Amino acid sequence: xxxxxxxxxxxxxxxxxxxxxxxxxxxxxxxxxxxxxxxxxxxxxxxxxxxxxxxxxxxxxxxxxxxxxxxxxxxxxxxxxxxxxx
Amino acid sequence: xxxxxxxxxxxxxxxxxxxxxxxxxxxxxxxxxxxxxxxxxxxxxxxxxxxxxxxxxxxxxxxxxxxxxxxxxxxxxxxxxxxxxxxxxxxxxxxxxxxxxxxxxxxxxxxxxxxxxxxxxxxxxxxxxxxxxxxxxxxxxxxxxxxxxxxxxxxxxxxxxxxxxxxxxxxxxxxxxxxxxxxxxxxxxxxxxxxxxxxxxxxxxxxxxxxxxxxxxxxxxxxxxxxxxxxxxxxxxxxxxxxxxxxxxxxxxxxxxxxxxxxxxxxxxxxxxxx
Numbered sequence: 608x609x610x611x612x613x614x615x616x617x618x619x620x621x622x623x624x625x626x627x628x629x630x631x632x633x634x635x636x637x638x639x640x641x642x643x644x645x646x647x648x649x650x651x652x653x654x655x656x657x658x659x660x661x662x663x664x665x666x667x668x669x670x671x672x673x674x675x676x677x678x679x680x681x682x683x684x685x686x687x688x689x690x691x692x693x
Numbered sequence: 694x695x696x697x698x699x700x701x702x703x704x705x706x707x708x709x710x711x712x713x714x715x716x717x718x719x720x721x722x723x724x725x726x727x728x729x730x731x732x733x734x735x736x737x738x739x740x741x742x743x744x745x746x747x748x749x750x751x752x753x754x755x756x757x758x759x760x761x762x763x764x765x766x767x768x769x770x771x772x773x774x775x776x777x778x779x780x781x782x783x784x785x786x787x788x789x790x791x792x793x794x795x796x797x798x799x800x801x802x803x804x805x806x807x808x809x810x811x812x813x814x815x816x817x818x819x820x821x822x823x824x825x826x827x828x829x830x831x832x833x834x835x836x837x838x839x840x841x842x843x844x845x846x847x848x849x850x851x852x853x854x855x856x857x858x859x860x861x862x863x864x865x866x867x868x869x870x871x872x873x874x875x876x877x878x879x880x881x882x883x884x885x886x887x888x889x890x891x892x893x894x895x896x897x898x899x900x901x902x903x904x905x906x907x908x909x910x911x912x913x914x915x916x917x918x919x920x921x922x923x924x925x926x927x928x929x930x931x932x933x934x935x936x937x938x939x940x941x942x943x944x945x946x947x948x949x950x951x952x953x954x955x956x957x958x959x960x961x962x963x964x965x966x967x968x
Contacts, residue, residue, distance in 0.1 A: 651833045654811035659898045659954050662815070662849045662857065663946030672716035676709045683706040687699065 724852075726825040730818060731855040737819070738801050741778045742878075745794050745801060748776040749876050775967035777878040779803075786819055790837045792878040793829055793846065793943075797868070798859035802829045804846060804877075806837055815847070825849075826856050834900045839877060839884055839961075842905040843914065843940045850946040850955070857945035860957050863891035869927035875941060875959045883967050886941045886959030889934070890918050892926030896952045899942060908936050915940070918958045934960060 654660070738745070777792040782803055791804040805828045807813035814830035817823060829848045835841050848857030862868045869891060877884040905911045915934040934940075939961040944954050 650809060651807070652810040653834075654832055654898070655901060657898055657901060659896050659944060660812050660815050660847050661946065662847055662944065662954075663950060670716075670720065673713060673720065676713035676716060679709040680706055680713060683702055683709065687702050687706070690699065690702075 723825050726823075727851055727853055727855070730824045730826045731851075731853055733818065734802060734855065737782075737803065741782050741803070742776055742792055742794075742801065744776040745792075745878075746796075748774045749794055750796060770966075772968040773883045773965040775878055775881070775883060779878065779880045782819070783880075786821065788814075789819055790879065791839075794876045794878070795859075795872070796874070797872050798862055799854050800829075800848075800857065800859060802848070802856070804829045804831065806831045806833065806835070808833075815849075826851050829856065832900065838879065838882075839939065839941070841939070842911055842936075843899070843903075843942060845899050845942045845944055847944050850948065857943060860891070860943055860945050861948055861955060863888065863927060863957050864925055864955075866927055869929075873929070875943070875957070877941070878967070881967055883963075883965045884961060885963035885965075887932065887962045888929065889932050889940075889958045889960050890921055890926060890928040891955070891957045892921035892923035892928075893947060893953045894921070894923065894956045896954055899944070911936055932960065 779789070779792065782789045786805070788805040788807050789803045790806060792802070793804055794801050803819055805814045805819060807830070811832040811834075813821075814828040816825060816827045818826075819828050826849050829846055831837075831844060831846050835844045848860075850856070850861070851858045863872070869888070873887055875886040875888060877886070903910050903914055905914065915938070918940070919928060919932065919934065921928065941959045941961070943957040943959075947953050947955055
């Protein structure tokens with residue numbers, strides 16, 4: 608019996624909430640809470656580096672390697688040649 | 694014992710020779726890639742902006758005012774010529790959205806902004822292929838219509854003088870004095886920036902380091918532009934800047950390496966609609 612009364616009351620509340628005059632007085636969170644606007648998501652890989660992009664064209668490392676390796680090769684060859692003479 | 698010592702020496706020599714070959718290969722690759730890219734950009738400029746020098750220099754040296762619309766004698770609005778076929782370029786690659794031109798320099802290039810990676814065009818050409826000189830580009834923190842208070846464009850300081858290498862001409866006081874303007878063409882606008890100053894700055898990422906929406910921060914940046922702390926700076930004396938001004942910063946690396954950046958800063962003095 609209690610269940611029947613409860614379900615009848617629930618059905619009445621639901622039916623009344625459909626009527627605008629009653630619905631206004633009901634503080635429905637759905638009706639009053641403004642949907643948050645989501646920022647438009649993009650797939651850009653952001654540059655959040657504190658340092659500016661490196662726009663140099665000088666291949667300092669490569670030029671240094673060329674100089675050093677050339678020097679080492681030359682020195683090694685001279686050393687080997689001297690040894691061979693002996 | 695002696696033989697094994699000789700073998701060791703030969704092995705060391707071979708290792709160094711290999712390292713030499715690799716380093717030389719890298720340098721040759723970069724030089725060849727750079728030279729090919731320079732040729733490509735000349736062709737692109739020839740195809741899509743062939744009349745830019747004549748058009749820009751005949752009608753663009755007398756800035757009127759911001760948001761200007763020049764009036765003809767009959768009272769009709771006179772639209773500026775747009776010598777750049779950006780529609781066709783952006784049909785090939787939608788990332789291309791404007792064109793930059795500076796008289797008496799090699800700066801005559803399309804400008805791109807990647808929709809995927811902020812630094813994609815640091816080493817990719819406008820066709821999205823690998824290219825050591827890359828493309829002149831901005832990052833997604835800047836709007837494509839140049840309405841931000843500060844817009845930063847990046848370009849390589851190439852040894853062959855291409856990309857933004859000739860920005861360093863502005864370190865010569867006479868060149869600085871004689872070459873006042875930077876021109877940007879979008880699909881429907883011609884923006885003229887007067888060069889305010891050119892100087893060496895540190896390597897901090899400008900857009901990530903300053904909140905230009907803050908009036909105080911923006912005023913300090915403008916103050917820095919008018920009174921740079923750099924020794925080798927050139928500044929145009931008769932310019933005053935306000936919070937309503939829009940600035941363009943061109944950034945490239947220093948000659949001979951180093952951690953700083955060479956900046957050329959301009960202020961928008963003319964914003965014309967084009968036909």
